[in-house]
Amino acid sequence: MSERTPTLVLDRASVAYGDVPVLEELHGVVHEGEAVALIGPNGAGKSTLIKALLGLVPVVRGRIEVLGRPPAQARRDVAYVPQADTLDPDFPVSVEQVVMMGRYRRIGWLRRPSAADRAETAEALERVGLAHRARERFGTLSGGQRQRVLLARAIAAKPRMLLLDEPFNGVDAVSQHALLEAIGSLKEQGASVVVSTHDLAIAHLACDEVCLLNRHQFGFGPTGDVLTPERLRATYGGHALELRGDRVIVTQT
Amino acid sequence: MMFFEPFQLPFMARALVELVILGALAGTVGVLVLLRRLAFVSDTLTHTVFPGVVIGHLMGGDGGIFWGALAAGVLTAVLLTLLTHRRRVSEDAALAMLLTTLFAVGVVVVSRQTGFTSDLTAFLFGRVLTVNEEQLAQTAVVTVVVVALLAVLRRPLLLRAFDPEGARAAGVRVGLLDLVLNVAVALVVVAAVKAVGTILVIALLIVPAAAARSLSDRLAVIVPLACLVGAAGGWLGLVVSYEASVEHGVRLASGATVVLVLVALYGLAHAAGAVRRKVGLSRARRRSVLEAA
Ligand SMILES: Nc1ncnc2c1ncn2[C@@H]1O[C@H](COP(=O)(O)OP(=O)(O)O)[C@@H](O)[C@H]1O
Ligand SMILES: [Mg+2]
Numbered sequence: 001m002s003e004r005t006p007t008l009v010l011d012r013a014s015v016a017y018g019d020v021p022v023l024e025e026l027h028g029v030v031h032e033g034e035a036v037a038l039i040g041p042n043g044a045g046k047s048t049l050i051k052a053l054l055g056l057v058p059v060v061r062g063r064i065e066v067l068g069r070p071p072a073q074a075r076r077d078v079a080y081v082p083q084a085d086t087l088d089p090d091f092p093v094s095v096e097q098v099v100m101m102g103r104y105r106r107i108g109w110l111r112r113p114s115a116a117d118r119a120e121t122a123e124a125l126e127r128v129g130l131a132h133r134a135r136e137r138f139g140t141l142s143g144g145q146r147q148r149v150l151l152a153r154a155i156a157a158k159p160r161m162l163l164l165d166e167p168f169n170g171v172d173a174v175s176q177h178a179l180l181e182a183i184g185s186l187k188e189q190g191a192s193v194v195v196s197t198h199d200l201a202i203a204h205l206a207c208d209e210v211c212l213l214n215r216h217q218f219g220f221g222p223t224g225d226v227l228t229p230e231r232l233r234a235t236y237g238g239h240a241l242e243l244r245g246d247r248v249i250v251t252q253t
Numbered sequence: 254m255m256f257f258e259p260f261q262l263p264f265m266a267r268a269l270v271e272l273v274i275l276g277a278l279a280g281t282v283g284v285l286v287l288l289r290r291l292a293f294v295s296d297t298l299t300h301t302v303f304p305g306v307v308i309g310h311l312m313g314g315d316g317g318i319f320w321g322a323l324a325a326g327v328l329t330a331v332l333l334t335l336l337t338h339r340r341r342v343s344e345d346a347a348l349a350m351l352l353t354t355l356f357a358v359g360v361v362v363v364s365r366q367t368g369f370t371s372d373l374t375a376f377l378f379g380r381v382l383t384v385n386e387e388q389l390a391q392t393a394v395v396t397v398v399v400v401a402l403l404a405v406l407r408r409p410l411l412l413r414a415f416d417p418e419g420a421r422a423a424g425v426r427v428g429l430l431d432l433v434l435n436v437a438v439a440l441v442v443v444a445a446v447k448a449v450g451t452i453l454v455i456a457l458l459i460v461p462a463a464a465a466r467s468l469s470d471r472l473a474v475i476v477p478l479a480c481l482v483g484a485a486g487g488w489l490g491l492v493v494s495y496e497a498s499v500e501h502g503v504r505l506a507s508g509a510t511v512v513l514v515l516v517a518l519y520g521l522a523h524a525a526g527a528v529r530r531k532v533g534l535s536r537a538r539r540r541s542v543l544e545a546a
Pocket of ligand 2: 046047048165
């Protein structure tokens with residue numbers, strides 16, 4: 001295997017809101033073209049870690065490096081995909097307007113979107129399979145489709161790292177498939193992906209690495225090595241698990 | 254023609270220009286107030302500008318009103334931005350207390366003047382027929398500044414309103430942007446003091462934008478439409494109050510008449526919007542039936 005560039009370095013990092021530490025002693029590395037799943041129960045700190053990778057929550061001890069830089073200085077090459085159901089469905093924007101937001105940094109304040117901006121927007125929508133919905137209002141789409149539009153917005157920004165916060169929650173099978181396909185093709189182009197999820201099957205399917213979180217790190221490494229019943233029980237607090245053969249099911253999150 | 258004739262009188266012409274500019278300005282800013290759900294913040298600003306108006310009048314007469322309002326408006330815009338950024342708006346109670354206190358200060362100060370009821374009505378509800386050239390110029394300058402600011406910042410403003418976390422992640426300085434919008438709202442209130450007073454301006458901000466929103470889902474249509482509804486409300490309101498006073502001997506306060514006309518326009522827009530949605534729905538249903546067949 002050739003030398004791969006590390007894109008995300010967690011070096012005994014602790015993250016805190018003010019004085020309250022939320023995550024402690026995170027340690028691990030992600031490389032170019034790899035995807036890492038953040039897995040842990042509600043309140044574990046998954047969203048907090050994603051915000052720390054954007055430089056929106058401070059690292060109080062240790063070090064986090066994104067694309068070789070402190071997180072706040074890497075934002076230009078990082079795209080964030082929020083959970084679709086946190087956004088107001090009545091907001092008067094069209095699907096293509098939302099995707100164009102991914103181009104805003106390149107467009108700037110005064111210039112009109114160029115032909116290149118329009119082409120990137122159209123292509124990003126194509127990649128999530130929603131080109132035919134471009135003119136419709138964002139809020140009229142289903143939850144899964146809105147999530148795909150938000151992924152298209154991130155794709156249009158041409159990021160080297162993609163951060164997705166629980167993109168598969170309440171998403172139908174068609175949209176889940178479209179999301180996984182698009183994420184896969186971004187990885188092939190060398191982007192790194194960080195995705196928080198409750199869904200262990202998706203972690204197996206889409207991610208090379210897993211980071212088990214619940215305020216502390218309960219494991220970081222290749223998916224097959226880390227997703228063991230013992231470690232999951234430790235992360236979720238034992239009682240939340242049902243074991244069926246070698247399948248692990250989180251019954252309560 | 255009753256729609257144009259009254260404006261041959263110079264004071265009516267000035268009132269018309271003032272209200273049309275103001276309606277267009279408030280309509281534009283109102284769209285952002287609507288998108289950001291800032292009605293409460295705007296209402297707070299209308300209350301806190303009042304003591305500024307009173308103190309400005311006390312210190313500098315009629316010419317001091319604008320500057321007193323400006324100082325109070327910008328100051329409270331800054332305070333409000335800081336307050337809402339500290340924590341989520343669980344400060345409702347603190348905010349309500351602050352604004353009623355400031356309002357009471359204004360009333361106490363004004364009540365110490367002779368002829369205070371007349372002043373009070375003018376500050377609260379405006380006196381558009383006495384607008385002079387200097388005040389017109391102030392309104393025009395405020396309009397140019399605010400519209401230019403919002404035009405330049407339209408993309409970050411849109412992103413921030415739609416997806417605040419996404420905006421932060423994209424490097425938008427959200428705190429600064431919120432300050433700009435709060436100051437813009439404060440400037441609208443300040444510009445409107447003379448024409449419609451501090452109380453009624455909230456209707457100018459909210460109603461045209463809400464009317465435009467019920468007619469369209471597209472911002473490129475909503476913004477000019479809100480602008481148009483605001484301006485039309487100013488013009489029609491003035492016509493109605495003039496007709497009522499001069500032709501029928503019923504004295505209608507022009508500021509309040511403008512507000513009532515705006516609300517009527519909103520009613521029409523809302524009804525038209527309901528019809529539009531119904532037509533759109535049945536068309537979509539027909540399309541899905543066709544696709545299924
Ligand atoms: N803005 C904030 N200020 C202080 N504490 C917060 C803030 N946001 C989240 N927290 C706390 O951080 C912890 C982790 O939250 P979060 O990262 O949202 O977890 P997850 O995304 O895994 O459900 C929770 O205990 C939550 O209460
Ligand atoms: Mg979360």
